[in-house]
Amino acid sequence: MMRITETADLWYNNAVIYCIDVETYLDSTGSGTGDLHGITQRIDYLAEIGVTCLWLMPFYPSPRRDNGYDISDMYGVDSRYGDHGDFVELIRVAHDRGVRVIIDLVINHTSDQHPWFKAARRSTDNPYRDYYVWRADDPGDTSDQAMFPDEEDGIWTLDERTGQWYLHHFLHTQPDLNTANPQVRDEIAKLMGFWLQLGVDGFRVDAVPFAINQRTLVGMDEHEFEEPHDYLRELRGFLQRRASGQGSAIMLGEVNLPHEEQVAFFGGENSDQLTMQFDFFTNQRLFLALARNDAAPLAEALRSRPTGLRIESQYANFLRNHDELTVDLLDEDEQDEVLDAFGPEEDMRFAGRGLRRRLPGMFNGDPRKLKMAYSLLFTLPGTPVMFYGEEIGMGENLDVPGREAVRTPMQWSSGKNAGFSTAKPSQLSRAVTHGPFGPEHVNAAQARRDQSSMLHHITRLAKRYRESPELGWGDVTVIDTEVPQVLVHMTTWENRSMVLLHNLGSEPTIVPFALEDLEPGTPLVDLLSEESCELDEDRMTRMPMDGYGYRWLRVANEDDHRLL
Numbered sequence: 001m002m003r004i005t006e007t008a009d010l011w012y013n014n015a016v017i018y019c020i021d022v023e024t025y026l027d028s029t030g031s032g033t034g035d036l037h038g039i040t041q042r043i044d045y046l047a048e049i050g051v052t053c054l055w056l057m058p059f060y061p062s063p064r065r066d067n068g069y070d071i072s073d074m075y076g077v078d079s080r081y082g083d084h085g086d087f088v089e090l091i092r093v094a095h096d097r098g099v100r101v102i103i104d105l106v107i108n109h110t111s112d113q114h115p116w117f118k119a120a121r122r123s124t125d126n127p128y129r130d131y132y133v134w135r136a137d138d139p140g141d142t143s144d145q146a147m148f149p150d151e152e153d154g155i156w157t158l159d160e161r162t163g164q165w166y167l168h169h170f171l172h173t174q175p176d177l178n179t180a181n182p183q184v185r186d187e188i189a190k191l192m193g194f195w196l197q198l199g200v201d202g203f204r205v206d207a208v209p210f211a212i213n214q215r216t217l218v219g220m221d222e223h224e225f226e227e228p229h230d231y232l233r234e235l236r237g238f239l240q241r242r243a244s245g246q247g248s249a250i251m252l253g254e255v256n257l258p259h260e261e262q263v264a265f266f267g268g269e270n271s272d273q274l275t276m277q278f279d280f281f282t283n284q285r286l287f288l289a290l291a292r293n294d295a296a297p298l299a300e301a302l303r304s305r306p307t308g309l310r311i312e313s314q315y316a317n318f319l320r321n322h323d324e325l326t327v328d329l330l331d332e333d334e335q336d337e338v339l340d341a342f343g344p345e346e347d348m349r350f351a352g353r354g355l356r357r358r359l360p361g362m363f364n365g366d367p368r369k370l371k372m373a374y375s376l377l378f379t380l381p382g383t384p385v386m387f388y389g390e391e392i393g394m395g396e397n398l399d400v401p402g403r404e405a406v407r408t409p410m411q412w413s414s415g416k417n418a419g420f421s422t423a424k425p426s427q428l429s430r431a432v433t434h435g436p437f438g439p440e441h442v443n444a445a446q447a448r449r450d451q452s453s454m455l456h457h458i459t460r461l462a463k464r465y466r467e468s469p470e471l472g473w474g475d476v477t478v479i480d481t482e483v484p485q486v487l488v489h490m491t492t493w494e495n496r497s498m499v500l501l502h503n504l505g506s507e508p509t510i511v512p513f514a515l516e517d518l519e520p521g522t523p524l525v526d527l528l529s530e531e532s533c534e535l536d537e538d539r540m541t542r543m544p545m546d547g548y549g550y551r552w553l554r555v556a557n558e559d560d561h562r563l564l
């Protein structure tokens with residue numbers, strides 16, 4: 001029998017995660033740059049929406065060639081954002097409001113300005129040399145492996161001083177760490193221990209497949225070969241030991257790979273590696289489904305979720321994040337479909353493989369379609385993750401270069417600088433969005449007063465999601481229906497079930513479906529509207545749906561004591 005108390009232990013299985021770029025959230029000092037104290041002032045706002053876990057993007061000292069993912073001191077706090085005191089205050093206030101905090105852990109690389117790399121490049125026998133990955137022979141053309149092909153023409157850069165090449169999957173200013181080196185591993189463990197001691201509830205682990213990459217571990221390195229996943233297992237073991245006093249801490253990994261390859265990153269049936277992984281595959285199939293107004297690609301993705309994982313392993317769902325919307329797991333034709341549908345102009349694209357847009361721009365601001373998409377986010381089996389500003393429907397600013405287009409200042413009000421900062425507009429670290437999604441039309445202050453706003457919609461979804469742990473915990477079944485544009489899925493956790501309907505098409509329709517395992521007459525109670533129904537004697541129902549409509553139906557059950 002299921003116990004509600006379990007939801008407190010494995011809290012991440014039905015968390016609502018919210019990602020913040022400190023740089024652009026709220027400037028509390030008038031400097032033009034967001035800061036930690038600014039976030040602390042918005043914890044109540046976030047708690048009110050129903051956010052239960054913040055993910056803070058890198059706030060460490062950094063030359064910021066990659067929005068802070070190029071770290072020069074992993075123990076530090078960039079002085080523009082505040083200091084360790086501000087960090088601890090933020091954690092304390094968040095915890096008091098029932099909000100956990102995870103932070104980015106970047107173990108694949110450092111900045112080239114990190115003291116380790118500065119030392120490493122001095123000579124081939126420097127004690128830090130082996131913290132990074134070097135080769136003496138010319139690597140040849142590796143341009144097909146560069147993650148930022150517009151900026152780098154390969155993954156090895158020749159370092160003049162010692163005449164050897166160093167590995168960097170991302171920018172050449174982000175040398176890859178040699179995670180096969182036991183000293184590097186000790187450093188990373190010590191680092192995790194430090195932030196856990198300051199109270200964080202876990203980590204969003206950057207670029208995991210690269211960080212434990214065979215290339216680093218095999219052949220290229222003098223250390224004895226080891227199965228790369230042993231290293232992830234080691235990290236998880238360490239996390240578990242260090243965090244045992246403060247409730248379970250998590251590692252939410254960025255693993256942009258197909259489902260079958262993600263299994264190994266969870267640790268398969270042992271569940272002893274990453275606690276959570278973003279579901280990039282389902283994300284990309286979801287956009288293909290939306291481009292086609294056809295639920296099938298999304299249904300296939302849900303059906304292809306690995307089975308046999310333990311309840312400790314959890315998927316994180318998202319619509320958009322701080323990076324480009326990547327479509328790299330789709331076939332080439334499918335990629336074109338998504339890019340053409342949501343980013344018809346060249347300027348909306350990034351590195352040929354994705355879109356530097358936020359959702360409202362992609363959907364031409366259609367509020368019905370947007371609301372349906374967020375309903376999907378909260379009902380796809382797993383844990384929803386939002387990027388700041390999504391809750392109010394912020395758009396991108398294509399005038400800002402590259403991926404920064406989606407990382408513009410949070411729009412708090414229609415006032416100066418969108419209420420983000422009191423600095424002169426020319427001093428802002430990033431320009432505010434303008435146009436139809438600019439602050440005069442889209443801002444949090446206005447949204448709070450408008451019952452039909454995206455903010456109220458998200459708040460309502462988050463509430464119902466939190467009281468329906470079967471959404472986060474359950475097993476999913478896709479229910480057959482003859483209406484191609486509608487996804488009908490059911491999630492079941494022990495004696496609790498919900499049936500979810502989403503119309504990806506703009507026209508109203510009627511959706512007949514059967515729930516074979518339930519009794520005739522079973523009531524299906526709509527959690528978001530008055531329109532409940534029950535199964536007929538053939539265990540069928542016919543559900544009317546608006547264009548872009550969505551329904552959250554709880555299967556009523558006498559043993560379930562929740563309010564309906």
Ligand code: NOJ
Nearest residue numbers: 066069170206207254323
């Ligand atoms: C993934 C992060 O999300 C992205 O923003 C960054 O550029 C790369 N990892 C490299 O750290």
